[in-house]
Amino acid sequence: xxxxxxHGVLVPVLTPFTSSGDPDAGxxxxxxxxxxxxxxxxxxxxxxxxxxxxMSGAERMALLDGLLEAGIxxxxxxxxxxxxxxxxxxxxxRHAVGHGCGGVLMLPPFYYxxxxxxxxxxxxxxxxxxxxxxxxxxxxxxxxxxxxxxYSVDLVGRLIKxxxxxxxxxxxxxxxxxxxxxxxxxxxxxxxxxxSEVFLLDALRKGGAxxxxxxxxxxxxxxRKVYENWRTPQADALQAEITTLRKALQAYPMVPxxxxxxxxxxxxxxxxxxxxxxxxxxQAQSSAxxxxxxxxxxxxxxxxxxxxx
Amino acid sequence: xxxxxxHGVLVPVLTPFTSSGDPDAGxxxxxxxxxxxxxxxxxxxxxxxxxxxxMSGAERMALLDGLLEAGIxxxxxxxxxxxxxxxxxxxxxRHAVGHGCGGVLMLPPFYYxxxxxxxxxxxxxxxxxxxxxxxxxxxxxxxxxxxxxxYSVDLVGRLIKxxxxxxxxxxxxxxxxxxxxxxxxxxxxxxxxxxSEVFLLDALRKGGAxxxxxxxxxxxxxxRKVYENWRTPQADALQAEITTLRKALQAYPMVPxxxxxxxxxxxxxxxxxxxxxxxxxxQAQSSAxxxxxxxxxxxxxxxxxxxxx
Numbered sequence: 001x002x003x004x005x006x007h008g009v010l011v012p013v014l015t016p017f018t019s020s021g022d023p024d025a026g027x028x029x030x031x032x033x034x035x036x037x038x039x040x041x042x043x044x045x046x047x048x049x050x051x052x053x054x055m056s057g058a059e060r061m062a063l064l065d066g067l068l069e070a071g072i073x074x075x076x077x078x079x080x081x082x083x084x085x086x087x088x089x090x091x092x093x094r095h096a097v098g099h100g101c102g103g104v105l106m107l108p109p110f111y112y113x114x115x116x117x118x119x120x121x122x123x124x125x126x127x128x129x130x131x132x133x134x135x136x137x138x139x140x141x142x143x144x145x146x147x148x149x150x151y152s153v154d155l156v157g158r159l160i161k162x163x164x165x166x167x168x169x170x171x172x173x174x175x176x177x178x179x180x181x182x183x184x185x186x187x188x189x190x191x192x193x194x195x196s197e198v199f200l201l202d203a204l205r206k207g208g209a210x211x212x213x214x215x216x217x218x219x220x221x222x223x224r225k226v227y228e229n230w231r232t233p234q235a236d237a238l239q240a241e242i243t244t245l246r247k248a249l250q251a252y253p254m255v256p257x258x259x260x261x262x263x264x265x266x267x268x269x270x271x272x273x274x275x276x277x278x279x280x281x282x283q284a285q286s287s288a289x290x291x292x293x294x295x296x297x298x299x300x301x302x303x304x305x306x307x308x309x
Numbered sequence: 310x311x312x313x314x315x316h317g318v319l320v321p322v323l324t325p326f327t328s329s330g331d332p333d334a335g336x337x338x339x340x341x342x343x344x345x346x347x348x349x350x351x352x353x354x355x356x357x358x359x360x361x362x363x364m365s366g367a368e369r370m371a372l373l374d375g376l377l378e379a380g381i382x383x384x385x386x387x388x389x390x391x392x393x394x395x396x397x398x399x400x401x402x403r404h405a406v407g408h409g410c411g412g413v414l415m416l417p418p419f420y421y422x423x424x425x426x427x428x429x430x431x432x433x434x435x436x437x438x439x440x441x442x443x444x445x446x447x448x449x450x451x452x453x454x455x456x457x458x459x460y461s462v463d464l465v466g467r468l469i470k471x472x473x474x475x476x477x478x479x480x481x482x483x484x485x486x487x488x489x490x491x492x493x494x495x496x497x498x499x500x501x502x503x504x505s506e507v508f509l510l511d512a513l514r515k516g517g518a519x520x521x522x523x524x525x526x527x528x529x530x531x532x533r534k535v536y537e538n539w540r541t542p543q544a545d546a547l548q549a550e551i552t553t554l555r556k557a558l559q560a561y562p563m564v565p566x567x568x569x570x571x572x573x574x575x576x577x578x579x580x581x582x583x584x585x586x587x588x589x590x591x592q593a594q595s596s597a598x599x600x601x602x603x604x605x606x607x608x609x610x611x612x613x614x615x616x617x618x
Contacts, residue, residue: 021435048420048421053393053394053418053420053421054393054394054395054418054420054421055394055396056366056394056396056397056400057365057397058396059394059396082420084362084363084393085362085363085364085365085368085584086363086584086585087364087365087367087368088365088366091365108586109362109363109585109586110420111357111362111363111391111419111455111456112357112362112363112455112586112587113454113455113457115586115587116586116588118588119585119586119587119588120585120586122585122586122588123585123586126330126585145422146420146421146422147420148422148457149586275394275395276395276418276428276429276431276432276435277417277418277421277424277425277428277429277431277432277458278421278424278428279425279427279428279431
């Protein structure tokens, strides 16, 4: 086990698209900068919420280059390197580590189903071997509701044991607290991030490193309050607040809903665009979502200057 | 509805790898040539059985280039263009149609789950629009047991209606005969290929165009007999024979099992190699598989001269 650079509220950053459907590097930089100003502990760009798997590897690498050229600190970045082929996964990992990123978030290969732990182990091993960098820090990305294929607790143990300086953490988007708790119990010092802030306080109390959560795109300050105050008497009340907001968001398709919120509060309608197979919220859904948020007293606050791309 | 070039027994061709794990273009050409000599009606290279999603787009395109340079007729080729992003899917389709391939076999975007028909429709439409070629013939690839995401019968109808000259067929690997029958009933003239020869005779009796089947890699002649004699009194007996062999194969992980068979009968051990997350059969599985085949009297026949790469 080794030290690792990420703590707190990490955000799987939404990806803005231009009116022609291409990734919009300028608005992406502005949004990433704003998230860091809001207190994000790191940016897990190119995750599920980022529609990363709706972009080519080249598109993802160009966006990452854009962030670094704009001065976003590489050590704050944990790019997703999800790909079904070890060739592509290795290319994405090599690019990220070559640019000094703090880590990478690695999906298992997700096309074939019913694959064995041995097969996933071989995939991750070969990617690490192909990249061959001692600077590489891998965070395993466990999200069985979407990828279907996941990292079992035993497999995580085997990867930690084989690559103790490289496999340093995991994002658990199983939605199953028992799985998160088992990881925290079994691997002390391994950086476990629940994939939803609903489990943040419980995770911190068992030694979790923070969380990596979609709703961070619209609520870093609220979630940070739990992270900063988890040992205080206010912790449970703060957790209840962020859980309530999360549950309101979860009533809608998450990616289109988050983009609709950003579009509304930043007064930038183009932010609502998604790539297929996602579809934008319709007018009725949009109105209901914004009404739900108003009822909760939610606001994203003023559009900061840095959002001007 | 328009005419389409594929009929009979189509093979989703296994992909050989070198000892260093790279796609082996030379052995791939030789194997494709042999399959056509055996009577394959077309080669659905880069399907699920081909481990296509374990290769990068660049690797797939290089293998396709190799086939064409070696003189494999482009009109016999129906490359899979499966990708989660429309950018990559469009690149693969553009490459295939630009080289004169008879068609392409198109997976729906398969990372995000629970997506709507509208979202999949938007994906396919945008790929077709981006490629913008009247020469393009799209075969939809419906394989929900693996991709999880599929083409509903209603969505197929909508795509046919919107792109009558382009969306001309479908491979149905649902394993659900009722779905195949519904497609055949509802869309006469649309080229429906069951994804297993188990359903070949039933499909032909309802107007099916043939089948696209993994076991074609080792049994084109047997499956062709059903295709050629389906109106004769022998049809049911011939179908029973190929069903028996298929069920014997299905007792093992399909891709490693087929590669093991090719390696054995062609006396070329390297053929058994798979890419992670697949794993090769172990010694006990290999022995059991070959014993099962021997009990059925199966042989792949002599290794033809064209298999020498």
